[in-house]
Amino acid sequence: MLQDIFPHTFHNEYVNAEPEPESRIVIFDKNHIWMHLDPDKKEASFPMYAELKKLKAEYRYLFAIDKTRFFLAMREDESPISAGGLQSTSIRDLYRYEPAYVKFASVMALQLRNWYENNRFCGKCGEKMTQDDHERMLKCDCGNMVYPKITPAIIAAVRNGSKILLTRYADREYKRYALIAGFSEVGETIEDTVRREIMEEVGLKVRNLRFYKSQPWPFSDSLLMGFFCDLDGPEDIRLDRNELSEARWIDREDLDIEFDGISLTNEMIIRFKENDL
Numbered sequence: 467m468l469q470d471i472f473p474h475t476f477h478n479e480y481v482n483a484e485p486e487p488e489s490r491i492v493i494f495d496k497n498h499i500w501m502h503l504d505p506d507k508k509e510a511s512f513p514m515y516a517e518l519k520k521l522k523a524e525y526r527y528l529f530a531i532d533k534t535r536f537f538l539a540m541r542e543d544e545s546p547i548s549a550g551g552l553q554s555t556s557i558r559d560l561y562r563y564e565p566a567y568v569k570f571a572s573v574m575a576l577q578l579r580n581w582y583e584n585n586r587f588c589g590k591c592g593e594k595m596t597q598d599d600h601e602r603m604l605k606c607d608c609g610n611m612v613y614p615k616i617t618p619a620i621i622a623a624v625r626n627g628s629k630i631l632l633t634r635y636a637d638r639e640y641k642r643y644a645l646i647a648g649f650s651e652v653g654e655t656i657e658d659t660v661r662r663e664i665m666e667e668v669g670l671k672v673r674n675l676r677f678y679k680s681q682p683w684p685f686s687d688s689l690l691m692g693f694f695c696d697l698d699g700p701e702d703i704r705l706d707r708n709e710l711s712e713a714r715w716i717d718r719e720d721l722d723i724e725f726d727g728i729s730l731t732n733e734m735i736i737r738f739k740e741n742d743l
């Protein structure tokens with residue numbers, strides 16, 4: 467999955483630090499990133515601070531991977547970068563490159579960039595927010611404190627004997643098969659979220675919920691929690707057409723899916739296909 471960057475280690479503790487010559491710098495151009503790309507070797511790397519002496523930016527500490535520190539370059543304007551052969555690439559295109567930690571660092575940086583941009587001003591009094599010295603928190607003189615938003619959400623694989631329930635979203639670019647998914651609502655446990663989302667999207671009852679794994683999903687500021695569960699009752703699907711264009715039972719034998727190394731959904735479908743759960 468996206469966060470699996472072994473043998474490297476992600477360190478998310480906030481450090482009040484300035485970039486050093488070897489620090490890696492993440493520079494966005496809307497939702498594109500300026501990177502060194504080697505299409506022949508399929509390798510991507512972030513520029514080092516030493517390469518970017520002339521870049522006008524404010525630097526915010528992001529995180530470290532092993533001992534390498536990453537900083538976000540916050541620029542007034544997102545004009546093209548002329549330094550050292552950097553190229554602007556979309557995050558989706560980066561999926562084709564190695565190493566794995568570059569992809570994960572890119573999407574984590576995107577989440578934090580969005581958080582900083584969306585919280586320049588205090589939602590309570592309208593004054594400017596400033597970064598706290600000790601933790602990843604924005605604060606205002608009025609006392610308001612804002613931490614990065616992390617929204618719990620579920621991915622649910624519903625099993626019916628040798629069949630699994632696969633869905634397609636109604637109005638999204640993503641057209642491959644998915645599992646039932648949705649955000650937690652106020653006042654419910656994560657298990658309630660699983661049962662409610664399945665009932666809302668396909669009108670089915672389930673039992674025997676089994677937690678599988680979780681995954682940070684920075685694109686939607688969420689923490690996805692993956693569950694397997696079993697159908698409890700009739701298998702007739704009642705589709706919510708606002709959410710889904712299709713939902714159907716597919717037998718393990720007929721599943722046609724390739725490993726993508728990115729999403730929890732993909733891993734769960736593959737685990738079901740391999741019949742090792």
Ligand SMILES: [Zn+2]
Nearest residue numbers: 588591606608
């Ligand atoms: Zn305030």
